[in-house]
Amino acid sequence: MPNWMSFLAYVTISNISPGPNNIISMINGKHYGYKKTLKFMLGIMLGFFLIMNICASFNIFLDALIPKFKVVMGMIGAFYFLYLAYKIIICTNDYKYKNENGLNTFMHGFLLQFVNVKGIIYGINLYGTFIIPYFHNKVVLCLFSLLFALIAFIGTSIWALFGTIFQSFLEQYDLVFRLTVGLILIYCALSVSGLLRIFQNIWFS
Numbered sequence: 001m002p003n004w005m006s007f008l009a010y011v012t013i014s015n016i017s018p019g020p021n022n023i024i025s026m027i028n029g030k031h032y033g034y035k036k037t038l039k040f041m042l043g044i045m046l047g048f049f050l051i052m053n054i055c056a057s058f059n060i061f062l063d064a065l066i067p068k069f070k071v072v073m074g075m076i077g078a079f080y081f082l083y084l085a086y087k088i089i090i091c092t093n094d095y096k097y098k099n100e101n102g103l104n105t106f107m108h109g110f111l112l113q114f115v116n117v118k119g120i121i122y123g124i125n126l127y128g129t130f131i132i133p134y135f136h137n138k139v140v141l142c143l144f145s146l147l148f149a150l151i152a153f154i155g156t157s158i159w160a161l162f163g164t165i166f167q168s169f170l171e172q173y174d175l176v177f178r179l180t181v182g183l184i185l186i187y188c189a190l191s192v193s194g195l196l197r198i199f200q201n202i203w204f205s
Contacts, residue, residue, distance in 0.1 A: 011151060016158065020081060022155060022156055022158075023184060026160060027163065029167075030163035030177075034160050040104050040106065043106035044110070044152060045153040048119060051113050055120065055123030056127050056132070059132050078190070080115045085181075
């Protein structure tokens with residue numbers, strides 16, 4: 001049987017820590033409130049459910065290809081995270097943001113999962129370490145995917161609620177908030193692209 005304590009710790013930390021799903025959920029919660037952010041989070045949940053199923057079905061195959069896979073997906077994810085950072089930093093609370101930014105849609109939440117390298121690598125590691133060695137039934141694997149999608153929904157809900165509850169405070173410090181969130185996404189982009197590791201090696205060598 002898997003080490004359930006390690007499993008729960010890994011799942012909890014991965015779903016609560018900053019990432020594109022959580023950050024955009026908080027941004028949408030800040031601008032639209034929790035209820036209007038639900039469609040975006042439901043898109044995340046469905047997309048995440050499909051990604052988890054793919055990770056479960058092709059875990060061994062993906063694991064064998066993960067070095068090349070991670071490089072390609074890392075670059076795609078990095079460019080997309082930089083795009084999100086740009087959108088957030090330049091957006092203000094005016095009419096244009098509320099009606100034209102396109103970040104708070106079901107489809108955006110769904111498609112985001114297919115360039116979310118953090119989520120894909122999380123799924124591969126999760127199934128490879130905790131699930132596949134102990135469970136092989138397809139129905140059970142599908143149920144695990146559903147569980148992970150629900151946990152992801154809880155994680156994004158927490159961030160969306162944070163944005164909703166502290167809306168007035170975040171509005172007061174809107175520029176600082178947008179710059180901070182944008183820098184976090186830039187950090188994510190550097191991390192998934194592998195450039196952060198290169199910079200660290202140069203800095204500490």
